[in-house]
Amino acid sequence: MITDSLLKFVPFSHDELNEILAQFEKEYVKKNEVLLNKGKVCSKLYFVDKGIGRSFYLKNDGKEVTQWFFGNGSFMSSVDSFFQQSPSFYSIDIIEDSVLYSITKERMDLLLAKYHHMEKFIRLLSIETLAKFVQKLNALQFQTAKERYNYMLTEYPEISHRVPLGYISSYLGMSQETLSRIRSND
Amino acid sequence: MITDSLLKFVPFSHDELNEILAQFEKEYVKKNEVLLNKGKVCSKLYFVDKGIGRSFYLKNDGKEVTQWFFGNGSFMSSVDSFFQQSPSFYSIDIIEDSVLYSITKERMDLLLAKYHHMEKFIRLLSIETLAKFVQKLNALQFQTAKERYNYMLTEYPEISHRVPLGYISSYLGMSQETLSRIRSND
DNA sequence: TTCACTTTTTGACATAGGTCAAAGGAAATT
DNA sequence: AATTTCCTTTGACCTATGTCAAAAAGTGAA
Numbered sequence: 001m002i003t004d005s006l007l008k009f010v011p012f013s014h015d016e017l018n019e020i021l022a023q024f025e026k027e028y029v030k031k032n033e034v035l036l037n038k039g040k041v042c043s044k045l046y047f048v049d050k051g052i053g054r055s056f057y058l059k060n061d062g063k064e065v066t067q068w069f070f071g072n073g074s075f076m077s078s079v080d081s082f083f084q085q086s087p088s089f090y091s092i093d094i095i096e097d098s099v100l101y102s103i104t105k106e107r108m109d110l111l112l113a114k115y116h117h118m119e120k121f122i123r124l125l126s127i128e129t130l131a132k133f134v135q136k137l138n139a140l141q142f143q144t145a146k147e148r149y150n151y152m153l154t155e156y157p158e159i160s161h162r163v164p165l166g167y168i169s170s171y172l173g174m175s176q177e178t179l180s181r182i183r184s185n186d
Numbered sequence: 187m188i189t190d191s192l193l194k195f196v197p198f199s200h201d202e203l204n205e206i207l208a209q210f211e212k213e214y215v216k217k218n219e220v221l222l223n224k225g226k227v228c229s230k231l232y233f234v235d236k237g238i239g240r241s242f243y244l245k246n247d248g249k250e251v252t253q254w255f256f257g258n259g260s261f262m263s264s265v266d267s268f269f270q271q272s273p274s275f276y277s278i279d280i281i282e283d284s285v286l287y288s289i290t291k292e293r294m295d296l297l298l299a300k301y302h303h304m305e306k307f308i309r310l311l312s313i314e315t316l317a318k319f320v321q322k323l324n325a326l327q328f329q330t331a332k333e334r335y336n337y338m339l340t341e342y343p344e345i346s347h348r349v350p351l352g353y354i355s356s357y358l359g360m361s362q363e364t365l366s367r368i369r370s371n372d
Numbered sequence: 373t374t375c376a377c378t379t380t381t382t383g384a385c386a387t388a389g390g391t392c393a394a395a396g397g398a399a400a401t402t
Numbered sequence: 403a404a405t406t407t408c409c410t411t412t413g414a415c416c417t418a419t420g421t422c423a424a425a426a427a428g429t430g431a432a
Contacts, residue, residue, distance in 0.1 A: 065328060067320075080317035083310075089324070112306070119305040120298070124269075126312040131266035133319045134253075138275070140326050141359045142251065145389070165410065173327040178389055180411055331419070351380065361420055366381055 002047045002101055005073055009124040010117050020111060024101040029094045036092040042081035044102040048074050051098020055090040066171040069159045079129060095163055140173050146182050148172045188233045188287055191259055195310040196303050206297060210287040215280045222278040228267035230288040234260050237284020241276040252357040255345045265315060281349055326359050332368050334358045
């Protein structure tokens with residue numbers, strides 16, 4: 001599955017693929033496990049083979065706010081922290097028992113330096129991620145709570161039905177009560 | 187100046203730099219000129235040598251909403267549209283008479299294919315852009331109107347004082363009246 | 373200097389969505 | 403099955419910010 005995700009963007013050769021895959025480690029992670037704490041430098045990039053993870057952060061008042069969900073087939077990390085090796089603004093945890101593949105920054109750097117193809121892959125991956133962020137930015141900036149929820153339903157139908165309401169409401173920038181009302185109101 | 191921006195991320199060789207710079211064209215653009223229309227594919231990546239540009243879009247009710255400002259020394263385009271050659275969600279126009287350097291997608295692709303360094307440069311640029319979007323996303327999702335304005339003042343002091351109020355308020359996701367009140371209230 | 377046009381400010385009022393608190397439901401643990 | 407804990411819904415009330423409209427201030431052309 002990770003192979004498909006790699007080939008989606010760049011036509012890696014067999015040898016390249018083998019070497020790349022060899023750099024990843026399979027990890028079985030239980031629900032609620034924390035993979036990265038806010039303030040730390042993100043040292044690994046994960047691929048979610050099965051399960052769901054999320055990035056989130058704690059507001060001053062102690063409330064958790066979900067920043068992003070990572071479902072099956074997506075690469076997960078605090079992107080800027082990982083690539084810029086800067087302190088992460090977010091924490092990352094696992095919402096469902098999951099199967100992940102992880103690669104360290106060191107190994108990623110070696111691959112990036114060695115393979116032009118890998119550099120291209122990460123470029124395209126970054127741009128795709130960027131495009132998704134832009135979409136969410138739009139949603140938050142211009143849409144009503146209800147519209148944002150509908151956007152969530154169509155963009156992330158899977159996730160919408162597998163995670164607690166509070167995670168989704170904070171992801172969408174609204175209170176849990178508001179989301180609950182929206183859901184019941186039709 | 188564009189050279190500095192290139193070298194900021196990657197140690198290009200002299201030869202590389204020369205060839206890269208040769209692919210850019212200098213453009214003098216007047217205030218209010220539109221460089222990209224919503225719905226079109228963005229064909230050029232610009233470097234703002236002097237001046238200010240912005241991306242924006244028109245809401246259903248006809249109101250303009252600024253999505254991003256591009257000041258001196260920044261690369262400007264509808265990133266995802268340019269690299270994915272997809273229809274742009276935004277338009278781009280020029281707010282002050284500006285001096286730009288532009289490169290076409292075709293030429294960029296040639297550079298990307300030829301130079302591993304170029305691929306790396308765009309990767310790092312994308313990630314930096316991503317980090318900025320994440321910041322703005324935070325601001326919009328969690329902060330009050332006033333906090334967002336302060337964030338704007340510290341992050342983009344230059345721009346805050348050179349563009350019309352309405353551009354800034356829509357960029358920050360609030361009405362012009364609200365921003366006006368915030369500004370006068372201290 | 374005056375006129376026309378644009379941008380910003382101010383006031384009055386409306387409302388989406390927030391907060392707090394309590395009650396129901398579900399799900400996990402014993 | 404009973405108990406505890408967590409998650410969701412509902413109600414009452416509140417507030418930040420939006421909308422509409424008019425006045426004021428700024429800008430530029432004639």
